[in-house]
Amino acid sequence: MTATTAAAAKSQGANNVRGWGRKEMAARLAQDIPEGWYVNLGIGIPLAVGDYIPADREVVLQSENGIVGMGPLQTRANLDTWIVNAGKQNVTLMKGAAMVSHSDSFAMIRGGHLDLCVLGSFEVAANGDFANWTTSLKSVPAVGGAMDLAVGAQRIWLIMEHTAKDGKPRLLEKCTMPLTAPSVVKRVYTNLAVVDITARGFELVEMNPEITFEALQERTGAKLHKKG
Amino acid sequence: MTATTAAAAKSQGANNVRGWGRKEMAARLAQDIPEGWYVNLGIGIPLAVGDYIPADREVVLQSENGIVGMGPLQTRANLDTWIVNAGKQNVTLMKGAAMVSHSDSFAMIRGGHLDLCVLGSFEVAANGDFANWTTSLKSVPAVGGAMDLAVGAQRIWLIMEHTAKDGKPRLLEKCTMPLTAPSVVKRVYTNLAVVDITARGFELVEMNPEITFEALQERTGAKLHKKG
Amino acid sequence: MINKIVQKLADAMAGIKDGSTVLLGGFGAVGQPNQLLDALTEQGAKHLTVVANNAGTGRKGLAGLMAAGRVDKIICSFPRSAGSVVFEELQAAGKLELELVAQGTLAERIRAGGAGIPAFFTATAYGTYIGEGKEVREYDGRKYILERAIKADVALVEAWQADRWGNLRYRTSGRNFNPVMATAADLTIVQTQHIVELGELGPDDIHTPSIYVDRVIHIPYGDPPMAQPMD
Amino acid sequence: MINKIVQKLADAMAGIKDGSTVLLGGFGAVGQPNQLLDALTEQGAKHLTVVANNAGTGRKGLAGLMAAGRVDKIICSFPRSAGSVVFEELQAAGKLELELVAQGTLAERIRAGGAGIPAFFTATAYGTYIGEGKEVREYDGRKYILERAIKADVALVEAWQADRWGNLRYRTSGRNFNPVMATAADLTIVQTQHIVELGELGPDDIHTPSIYVDRVIHIPYGDPPMAQPMD
Numbered sequence: 001m002t003a004t005t006a007a008a009a010k011s012q013g014a015n016n017v018r019g020w021g022r023k024e025m026a027a028r029l030a031q032d033i034p035e036g037w038y039v040n041l042g043i044g045i046p047l048a049v050g051d052y053i054p055a056d057r058e059v060v061l062q063s064e065n066g067i068v069g070m071g072p073l074q075t076r077a078n079l080d081t082w083i084v085n086a087g088k089q090n091v092t093l094m095k096g097a098a099m100v101s102h103s104d105s106f107a108m109i110r111g112g113h114l115d116l117c118v119l120g121s122f123e124v125a126a127n128g129d130f131a132n133w134t135t136s137l138k139s140v141p142a143v144g145g146a147m148d149l150a151v152g153a154q155r156i157w158l159i160m161e162h163t164a165k166d167g168k169p170r171l172l173e174k175c176t177m178p179l180t181a182p183s184v185v186k187r188v189y190t191n192l193a194v195v196d197i198t199a200r201g202f203e204l205v206e207m208n209p210e211i212t213f214e215a216l217q218e219r220t221g222a223k224l225h226k227k228g
Numbered sequence: 229m230t231a232t233t234a235a236a237a238k239s240q241g242a243n244n245v246r247g248w249g250r251k252e253m254a255a256r257l258a259q260d261i262p263e264g265w266y267v268n269l270g271i272g273i274p275l276a277v278g279d280y281i282p283a284d285r286e287v288v289l290q291s292e293n294g295i296v297g298m299g300p301l302q303t304r305a306n307l308d309t310w311i312v313n314a315g316k317q318n319v320t321l322m323k324g325a326a327m328v329s330h331s332d333s334f335a336m337i338r339g340g341h342l343d344l345c346v347l348g349s350f351e352v353a354a355n356g357d358f359a360n361w362t363t364s365l366k367s368v369p370a371v372g373g374a375m376d377l378a379v380g381a382q383r384i385w386l387i388m389e390h391t392a393k394d395g396k397p398r399l400l401e402k403c404t405m406p407l408t409a410p411s412v413v414k415r416v417y418t419n420l421a422v423v424d425i426t427a428r429g430f431e432l433v434e435m436n437p438e439i440t441f442e443a444l445q446e447r448t449g450a451k452l453h454k455k456g
Numbered sequence: 457m458i459n460k461i462v463q464k465l466a467d468a469m470a471g472i473k474d475g476s477t478v479l480l481g482g483f484g485a486v487g488q489p490n491q492l493l494d495a496l497t498e499q500g501a502k503h504l505t506v507v508a509n510n511a512g513t514g515r516k517g518l519a520g521l522m523a524a525g526r527v528d529k530i531i532c533s534f535p536r537s538a539g540s541v542v543f544e545e546l547q548a549a550g551k552l553e554l555e556l557v558a559q560g561t562l563a564e565r566i567r568a569g570g571a572g573i574p575a576f577f578t579a580t581a582y583g584t585y586i587g588e589g590k591e592v593r594e595y596d597g598r599k600y601i602l603e604r605a606i607k608a609d610v611a612l613v614e615a616w617q618a619d620r621w622g623n624l625r626y627r628t629s630g631r632n633f634n635p636v637m638a639t640a641a642d643l644t645i646v647q648t649q650h651i652v653e654l655g656e657l658g659p660d661d662i663h664t665p666s667i668y669v670d671r672v673i674h675i676p677y678g679d680p681p682m683a684q685p686m687d
Numbered sequence: 688m689i690n691k692i693v694q695k696l697a698d699a700m701a702g703i704k705d706g707s708t709v710l711l712g713g714f715g716a717v718g719q720p721n722q723l724l725d726a727l728t729e730q731g732a733k734h735l736t737v738v739a740n741n742a743g744t745g746r747k748g749l750a751g752l753m754a755a756g757r758v759d760k761i762i763c764s765f766p767r768s769a770g771s772v773v774f775e776e777l778q779a780a781g782k783l784e785l786e787l788v789a790q791g792t793l794a795e796r797i798r799a800g801g802a803g804i805p806a807f808f809t810a811t812a813y814g815t816y817i818g819e820g821k822e823v824r825e826y827d828g829r830k831y832i833l834e835r836a837i838k839a840d841v842a843l844v845e846a847w848q849a850d851r852w853g854n855l856r857y858r859t860s861g862r863n864f865n866p867v868m869a870t871a872a873d874l875t876i877v878q879t880q881h882i883v884e885l886g887e888l889g890p891d892d893i894h895t896p897s898i899y900v901d902r903v904i905h906i907p908y909g910d911p912p913m914a915q916p917m918d
Contacts, residue, residue, distance in 0.1 A: 035688075035689065036689050038898045058688055058689040060689070060852070060897065060898070062898070064559065064560075065483050065484075065629060065632050066629065066631055066632060067629070068896040068897065068898050069852075069890070069897075073684070074686065075686055076686045076687070079682070079686065080628070081485075081486070081679050081680045081681065081682055081683065082486055082627045082628045082629055082630055082679065082680065083628045083629050084483070084484045084485070084486050084629045084680075084683055085629075088483075088484035088485070088683055089683050089684050090682060090683045090684060090686075093628070093890055095885050095886035096850060096851075096852040096854060096885045096886060096897065097890045098854055098888075098890055098893035098896035098897065099626075099628050099629065099631055099890045099891050099893075100631070100896060101563075101631050101632065101633070101634070101635040101636055101663075102483070102509075102559070102563040102632050102633045102636060103563040103564065103566070103567040103633075103635070103636040105563075106559065106560030106563045106564060106802075107564070107798075107801065107802035107803070107870070108802075108870075108896070108898060108899075109560055109803075110560055110564070110578065110579070110580060110802055110803030110804070111800075111801045111802045111803040111870065111871075112803060113801075113870075113898050113899065114898075137585060139536075140535055140536060140547055140554060140556070141536070141556070142533070142534040142535055142536045142537065142556075143533050143534070143556055143557075143558050143559070143586060144533050144534045144558075144559050145533070145558070145559040145560055146558075147558040147560075147561075147580050147581050147584060147586065148558050148559060148560030148561065148580045150580075151579040151580050151582070151803075152560070152579075152580075152803055178584065178585045179583055179584045179585075180584065181582075181583065181584065182582070182583035182584075263457075263458065264458050266667045286457055286458040288458070288621070288666065288667070290667070292790065292791075293714050293715075293860060293863055294860065294862055294863060295860070296665040296666065296667055297621075297659070297666075301915070302917065303917055304917045304918070307913070307917065308859070309716075309717070309910050309911045309912065309913055309914065310717055310858045310859045310860055310861055310910065310911065311859045311860050312714070312715045312716070312717050312860045312911075312914055313860075316714075316715035316716070316914055317914050317915050318913060318914040318915060318917075321659050321859070323654050323655035324619060324620075324621040324623060324654045324655060324666060325659045326623055326657075326659055326662035326665035326666065327659045327660050327662075327857075327859050327860070327862055328665060328862070329794075329862050329863065329864070329865070329866040329867055329894075330714070330740075330790070330794040330863050330864045330867060331794040331795065331797070331798040331864075331866070331867040333794075334571075334790065334791030334794045334795060335567075335570065335571035335572070335639070335795070336571075336639075336665070336667060336668075337572075337791055338571055338572030338573070338791055338795070338809065338810070338811060339569075339570045339571045339572040339639065339640075340572060341570075341639075341667050341668065342667075365816060367767075368766055368767060368778055368785060368787070369767070369787070370764070370765040370766055370767045370768065370787075371764050371765070371787055371788075371789050371790070371817060372764050372765045372789075372790050373764070373789070373790040373791055374789075375789040375791075375792075375811050375812050375815060375817065376789050376790060376791030376792065376811045378811075379572075379810040379811050379813070380572055380791070380810075380811075406815065406816045407814055407815050407816075408815065409813075409814065409815065410813070410814040410815075564802070564804070568807070571795070572809065572810065573795070573807050573808060573809060574808050574826040574827070574829075574831055575807070575808045575824075575826065575831075576799070576804050576806070576807040576808070577804060577805050577806045577807070578803065578804060579803065593806075595805040595806065595835075596805070598805075600805055600806075604826075625891065626891070627891065628890060628891060631891075659859060660856065660857070660858065660859060660862075660894075661892060663891075
């Protein structure tokens with residue numbers, strides 16, 4: 001193999017880096033949630049984070065339709081169809097759970113009482129802007145509670161694929177899709193890396209071992225700073 | 229007796245007209261509250277209105293510290309010092325009573341959900357302005373919930389003496405004391421009369437039989453219209 | 457004696473006028489006043505503005521009211537979801553106006569309507585499509601937009617328990633938008649799974665005090681359907 | 688394991704800084720966090736701004752804190768009442784700043800602080816001395832003034848029951864300002880008459896969800912005094 005083909009192969013190989021799977025991403029994020037935090041997990045992959053919180057660590061999950069203290073999904077053994085979460089799934093309640101109305105729930109969310117909200121996203125920018133509610137305004141989108149969570153929680157962490165299916169970066173200088181909120185994201189967990197958003201922009205916290213820094217930078221649409 | 233002394237005597241007599249007592253005023257007002265109304269009764273004489281609501285007529289009394297369904301004062305037989313009303317008296321709760329927080333109580337008040345609020349007052353003007361919270365701003369006054377009740381309830385009825393101790397009118401063209409709220413009073417119950425406040429100003433609804441219209445007009449600081 | 461309990465759905469719906477704004481409780485399949493919605497369709501009021509979290513699913517309840525052509529406008533946060541077929545048909549046909557509102561702003565606008573607050577500032581939706589054109593103000597270095605209260609003619613609510621005064625309790629996620637909807641309408645109509653004696657709900661245990669409720673009807677329809685397969 | 692219960696009043700007060708804004712629950716003799724107030728006096732933080740309905744009565748609790756010279760400013764609706772002797776002494780001596788707020792506006796400003804609303808319009812106090820100088824705006828033919836939210840460093844709350852997560856229930860009029868105060872501070876400290884096991888308070892029966900509470904201490908002081916002679 002010549003040097004040129006080797007570089008090409010490496011680049012090709014890097015293009016094919018799958019990195020962490022969704023469960024691994026959720027588990028990775030769950031490690032970083034300390035005991036005692038009140039956390040809202042968005043619909044989809046974020047919700048899976050709840051499955052990876054260590055059993056000996058009490059974290060209180062909030063769901064924006066009014067649950068403080070959400071437990072795992074119901075089974076036939078503990079069926080109670082009156083209990084649903086914001087994703088409209090039948091869930092259990094933890095001991096210590098409290099139910100509130102939507103208005104009280106969003107007062108809680110907007111008022112800054114959640115330590116953390118984890119959301120999925122299509123795009124995130126180096127200044128903390130993110131876009132997760134609609135790819136386009138051509139059709140009528142639904143917004144739900146994402147915009148309230150985005151501005152209300154003490155920290156917004158995103159859990160998302162590092163690139164789109166066609167390989168285009170989703171961590172960008174500036175979002176191209178309609179924003180959910182400007183300047184709120186603090187950290188991004190992707191299949192390839194964990195990235196903080198600071199005054200300097202994207203700062204690498206951790207990389208998937210399958211990829212090099214250069215390859216990661218290639219897949220990132222804005223400068224990726226090393227910590228320190 | 230000459231005609232002149234008779235007129236003087238009449239005038240003198242009219243000056244001395246005591247009219248209805250406080251209990252009679254409260255009873256007179258209570259007659260006008262229909263079944264099913266939600267009513268806040270201010271501290272002092274207004275609170276006595278509750279004692280005169282006919283036993284077969286359900287009226288729900290609200291107290292701004294969070295009672296919906298306040299009953300009479302407690303006795304030693306039903307003592308529970310955890311229950312107080314806005315006047316900080318130990319009161320009972322009716323069957324059907326609900327307790328709410330101050331913020332929920334004032335949301336209820338401000339949001340227009342009370343059918344009626346009955347307040348005492350120092351002064352009231354023909355345009356519906358009234359002044360009941362302080363006679364002067366020289367010393368530091370307390371305001372409490374009067375201003376919220378004044379703008380929030382569907383109807384403000386005042387229960388007050390028609391004149392001050394020195395005989396000066398308290399129903400005026402314009403209030404002289406600091407306002408509680410502008411343009412909110414609908415009706416005034418005094419020791420001498422029941423007076424509506426309409427677009428025309430003061431309109432007589434009912435007079436104490438001890439007094440003549442002319443003598444009542446003398447004791448009123450703005451034009452008193454006859455109904456119709 | 458105060459008795460807000462009515463026996464017939466037609467009595468519960470009496471007097472609702474064309475052009476009314478109607479608030480709906482409910483989230484997902486839970487706490488939906490579906491029997492009241494069916495009765496409203498039956499009652500016939502037209503040119504309604506509906507305020508709810510969703511825009512109806514399937515062909516019953518809110519979707520039924522919409523399919524009958526009674527709704528001119530919907531104010532909601534989540535119009536498109538699995539099964540929002542009637543909404544999509546009406547939208548495609550240009551027969552339905554939509555005002556899209558962030559879910560927390562929707563709840564707060566209604567709360568403001570019920571609480572005598574005509575307008576308030578919130579950071580939600582600042583800098584987004586939904587916030588465009590709204591008055592912006594900065595407080596302590598952060599930008600907020602001004603939002604107006606929503607007040608309505610009618611609220612349709614589903615409760616777990618109610619007494620003859622109209623005190624209400626909800627069951628777990630059946631609470632959702634129901635309490636706030638109950639506060640912001642001139643006429644609040646409640647369907648309840650259970651009627652209880654006055655005094656049975658303790659004063660510290662009431663979720664919606666009776667002052668907010670005008671009519672109550674007993675509709676013991678049972679449990680909501682399962683939300684997901686459980687095997 | 689989350690355990691917000693502390694054993695000592697000194698631990699409950701740890702870290703309260705000079706210059707803090709402190710919210711107080713309580714109305715009349717009921718639901719007053721008096722033991723926490725005594726502990727705060729003991730703790731020594733100075734130059735406090737206190738937000739409460741009243742300005743203290745007698746010489747204990749809030750009045751004790753004020754008498755010890757720890758309070759620079761009080762934001763309240765009812766400063767003068769029977770027994771507000773310390774307040775009147777400090778006022779006369781020019782040692783206490785007072786911001787007088789209508790009771791409902793006070794509650795709503797704190798609710799706004801806890802709910803992420805920086806400012807709102809209200810009709811209360813428009814056209815009065817208290818409303819003077821505030822921004823006025825007209826909505827639907829009615830005039831309103833703009834009021835700002837109140838947020839605080841510390842809230843002192845009294846509850847009837849609490850669990851180790853900090854879920855709270857209040858007893859009848861003990862509720863008063865306590866729930867709203869609990870929502871609007873960085874550090875919410877609760878004294879409770881009863882500690883209960885986690886799970887003992889049903890999910891539909893909790894007045895203040897645990898998310899608002901940071902520390903809980905068990906102070907079973909008993910019933911409030913009689914408010915009036917009963918003979």
